[in-house]
Amino acid sequence: MAISYTAANVSAAAAADSSPFLSHFHRLRWSSVLTGFSLCFSSGSIPLPAMSMSGGFRGYGVAVERKDHRPSFAETAAVRHFVGSLTRAEGLRFAVVVARFNEIVTKQLLEGALETFKKYSVREEDIDVVWVPGSFEIGVVADRLGRSRNYHAVLCIGAVIRGDTSHYEAVANTAASGVFSAGLNSGVPCIFGVLTCDNMEQALNRAGGKSGNKGAEAAVTAIEMASLFEHHLK
The missing domain is CATH 3.40.50.960 (Lumazine/riboflavin synthase)
Structure with missing residues (x-):
């Protein structure tokens, strides 16, 4: 799924935030590689390549939420948790x-x-x-x-x-x-x-x-x- 936002979208998000960085965010052109994907910001649009995350992506005043919710690892019955017991000390040296x-x-x-x-x-x-x-x-x-x-x-x-x-x-x-x-x-x-x-x-x-x-x-x-x-x- 590719998601893009226009400069107007980002400007509105920046205006709602008091951060000086965000208020000028839409005027920056920034090309970087972060966690395996590249973000290119310009005065035109901001394309975000397809990504897979357990929750949503939130950054610089723009929130992208997943539509399909998957339970976290802790919520699945298949995950085993090992904890030492204080009640099973007999026989330990x-x-x-x-x-x-x-x-x-x-x-x-x-x-x-x-x-x-x-x-x-x-x-x-x-x-x-x-x-x-x-x-x-x-x-x-x-x-x-x-x-x-x-x-x-x-x-x-x-x-x-x-x-x-x-x-x-x-x-x-x-x-x-x-x-x-x-x-x-x-x-x-x-x-x-x-x-x-x-x-x-x-x-x-x-x-x-x-x-x-x-x-x-x-x-x-x-x-x-x-x-x-x-x-x-x-």
Whole structure:
């Protein structure tokens, strides 16, 4: 279906819009390639080649609506949706890598994680906790645990607090990239539960204080991802 509008059509649309660009739109000659088709604007007419879209085309004050409505992908029964379940945690095994540095924070994050695992029926014997010196060392250990194929997910816990030097950025960035790489390389979900805070007060607030317990939240993510991989993506 080819659709064309005269300069008068566009001028009327431009006049109805307060945009300065639109008010001079019909005086422009613009040739460009956008998403596979070319638009040529002139003072005569504006041809639009045939196009197929799920909805309508709207641009520069001109609306082109499809006459035939087709349901979106989300509305069709044939599309399958996979979501990890928090109620199917029994039998799933987890490793938790915890940094000793800033232990006053990481211990509380670990407690929150363990309580959450228990809440969702993960057995104690299905959880192994591995302590490392600091957040910098988390990534390599998470990678080794993931490659062992003994766990359905690896939860990584640490706390990096900003100081007077750039050391904070180095450790925080390395911890994040290390956990991310461990998940990609091992094929096992590795969950980032490392706090990166400006001061100790912020960290404690996120380790069971007024901002909740981020260790508990990370454990929920670990359960959901482990369930997704085990029950849907094997």
